[in-house]
Amino acid sequence: MSDPLILAVPSKGRLMEQTAEVFARAGLVLKKVGSERGYRGIVEGIEGIEVIFVSASEIVEQLKAGRAHLGVTGEDLAREQVSDMEKRFQIMRKLGFGNADVVVAVPAGWIDVRVMSDLEAVGRDFRRVHDRHMRVATKYMNITRRHFQANGITSYRIVESLGATEGTPAAGTAELIVDITTTGTTLKANGLKVLGDGVLLRSEATLFSSRAAEWTPSTRATLAEVARRIASL
Template sequence: MADPIIIAVPKGRILEEALPLLARAGIAPEAAFSDDSSRALSFSTNNPGISLIRVRAFDVATFVAHGAAQLGIVGSDVLLEFDYSELYAPVDLGIGHCRLSVAEPKALAETDDPRSWSHVRVATKYPNLTRRHFEARGVQAECVKLNGAMELAPMLGLSSRIVDLVSSGKTLKENGLVEVEVITQVSARLIVNRAAFKTRAAEVVPLVDKFREIAGGRDAA
């Protein structure tokens, strides 16, 4: 019997929205998946030919790109940050909507004009994406890599600005920050390892087609 197809799913905000899609695709994880006390990272499903791994969002792309998982669900922000050539992202799942934005302290924003920037120091978990964005505008970006608590950076003098995901904007507001520029709109994508798409087409292609159907036929741009 062939090894099961492994689907990598992200911890955090996208997972809650992804679970109903998995259910509609006929994929139900074992009970331990919903057990908050469980430390397990790999799970069987009601389909013996499919298993799930639950990892950090940034790691979903890495597991799939390197073939450790054949499919995954991840935000387009992660795909833009890593730009793995081994990944195929055929379906926009229409979930996990937010935006990647530049934010700065409210007091600074009152007199600041992003069009006048020539050099910026930015705290972000997206250094590659951030640097490319500013380079395209002729702005030199010095990126300070952080994995969380981005909003503290301007407050403590680590950087004057941040680049981070924004949904409601509540966290920014509570930390005295405002959006001054949207870099890109973000949504979750179904991703596939390119090699697996060819070598395990009989298993992978029907799954891709099913998710495309569930997502309303939205192909990723």
């Protein structure tokens, strides 16, 4: 009996629906087995694939641990959860949905702060006046640290955001934010502006393969067939 290729896909919501739609266009019809509320499935029309339905965040962990050969999740989640993503995952195809940008946004009233390089001077001035670092609220702590380090920004501290990040400057719990946005409307409504070079990542739903998974001749053959069909999109 050949080894199955494990494909992890989002378990609910619009991401699950859009994943199913895109795969169906490629002739890969996802079908749950057992209950419609179950978390296992197959791909109709191609043998040798077991589908697991899990959260987008858990898909990253499944790929990282090698428990899934392929997975569909947001590039933002992959890069946040796996610092050396390129070494652990291979991007097979960006799927054209779930688009959003991870951005640095500051209060619109900071008229002299236009680009990332302005933040270090602002941070030093802020610390001199307030005797503390300026706070950056975000759910993307690792992406933020890497990007700020690459831009030579050291005068800040991260405040983990567990709720509506865009509201933290107005609430007085942070001075600026790193958050995900699709249109920027919510940021503007909260009196924030995106820095001119403040797009850290343009993310979308992506089909990844795991370098940590056990690849046998049968799973590689199945991968080749999936890749051939996905390439037709």
